[in-house]
Each structure stands twice: as C-alpha cells, then as structure tokens.
Amino acid sequence: MSRRDLIIFISLSFMWSLSFIFYRVGVPEFGSMSFASLRVIFAGITMLAFVMFNPSHLAAARQHWKLLTVVGLVSTAIPFVLFSYAAQAVNAGVLAVLNAAVPMMSGFIASTFFNDKLSKKQTLGLFIGIAGVIILMSESLFGGAVTDLSSGLLPMGYALLGCVGYAVGANVTKNYLQDTSPVAITIGAMLIASVVMLPIAIYEFPYGQSISVKAWVSVVCIGVFSTAIAFIFINELIKSIGPMRATSITLVIPIFAIIFGYILLDEALDTAAIIGSAVILIGTYLSLNLSLASFTKSSPSLDVERK
Secondary structure, eight states, X not given: OOHHHHHHHHHHHHHHHHHHHHHHHHHHHHOHXXXXXXXXXXXXXXXXXXXXXXXXXXXXXXXXXXXXXXXXXXXXXXXXXXXXXXXTTBOHHHHHHHHTTHHHHHHHHHHHHSOOOOOHHHHHHHHHHHHHHHHHTHHHHHTTOBSOHHHHHHHHHHHHHHHHHHHHHHHHHHHHOTTSOHHHHHHHHHHHHHHHHHHHHHHXXXXXXXXXXXXXXHHHHHHIIIIIIHHHHHHHHHHHHOHHHHHTHHHHHHHHHHHHHHHHSOOOOOHHHHHHHHHHHHHHHHHTTOOGGGGGSOOXXXXXXXX
C-alpha cells in the first residue's frame, strides 16, 4: 500500500464518517427514505458536473453500462434503501458493527470466486478490527440497541444484505472495470442509481413540512462529498489495493464518527471508545498489510501485491 493509497484511505474515512453527522441533522426533518434518495440524487447531479468538464468520462461509462448498472444498483441504490429501513429499528451501534463485516464479505467473495486469497495476517486483522468495533459500540450494542429482538432481526438482515451488495460491487469493480477510470465508474453508477431513486424521492418527500437550511445543507453535503467524491476515492482504492483492503475502511469509520460526535454534537467519549479505537487501528494495520518501514521510502502509486 503506497503513501498515496493511505492518504486516500484516511481522507475517505473522514468523508464517510461525516455522513453520520449529516444523517443526524437531516433525517429527522426529511425522513430516512427521503434523505437516502436525495443523497443519491445530489450525488448524481455532482457527477453530471464532472461530465460537463470532461465528456470523455461519460463515453467511457457508456462502454460498460451493463456492469455499471450492477454496481449502481447493488452497491449504491439498494444498500442505501436497505440501511434506511434497518435504521428505523436498529441502533446506529449495531449498524456500525454489521457494516464492519463488509471487508470480510469482500475477502470471501474475492477468494471464492476470483482466487484472490487473503494472508493469515490480513484475516487476523479483520477479526481484530471487528472486535474493536464491537468494543467501540458496546454501549449501543448492549444498551437497548434493538427495541424488540424479533422485530429487529429482519432489519438487521436488511443491513447485512446491504453489506453483501457493497462487497459484490467492490469485487465487480476490481475484476471487470480495472481499465475504467474511477470517475467514469462513479459517473455511471451514480447516474443509474439516481434514476432508480428519483421515484422514491418524489414519493417520500415530506411535502408541506418546513425543512431548515441546516437540513438542506446536510443532504447536499452528504450527496456531494460523502457519496459522489467518496465513491471516486473508494473506486480508486478498490482498483489499487483490492476490494477487501479497500472496504476495511468500514472498520475505521466508527472511530471518526465518534470523534466528530464528540467535537460537533457534544456526545460522550468514554473508555470503551478509546479502547475500541485502539483495537480497530491494530486490526486495520494488519488487514491492510501495512509496513511502517515502507513509508520511509519512496513507493509506487499503485500497490496490488497479494500475499
């Protein structure tokens, strides 16, 4: 993993972690389904701006429109809807732990269908990282995370199905869209997802209610930065370091989310959060197969070594 990849990884963690803040601000006013669909639509509008500056990206996306339809549906539109339904009954802590299973699913798909084996070090790192997320979210997990177990199992199933979609999309991108630019991939996927989500946005929009400027800023920011720009970054990482290592970012996101919650929303920062964060960082270090010594030397922009 090169320095450039690590910088993208950290930047992406920052952008996706902010989405938790945007959700907390915007969802109460828009509603979960309306907010999720508007998120995708604003991401699609952002990608149209990329097309205006460089139409060649759209031409590249058209060449792979079938694959990009799959990516747009399984890793954007469908997971966003599934997680919106899940969030109505499941605590954010549980969702964070479920979301942390994405790299494990990505690694399983990669090794089973694409013969991309994980090292023992990487596998150990994933398990340690997931354990860290559980520690980090322990209060949410064991403090009334699900209002009723029987009614919560189906929503948790929705979230896990959404995680499968993320993992499938990452592997499709890595193995079938390697020669397509991350911008072109994101343009195709987001435009297709926007078309799918538009009817939901129209149906679910809270007509007649007063929406604050703060809520509108939240939905625009999550669409532009935490979706459109973030997906360009994740597609770059997937092509560079592989789907499992790229999706390991789901382990780190809760750390940033708790820090932002502490700074911006005045939320508590307890001992479990500190311990869990340390465990996550250790697990991520192992799963990404990082080497501190390698960052003291110049490294190529792409590192696709598999051990």
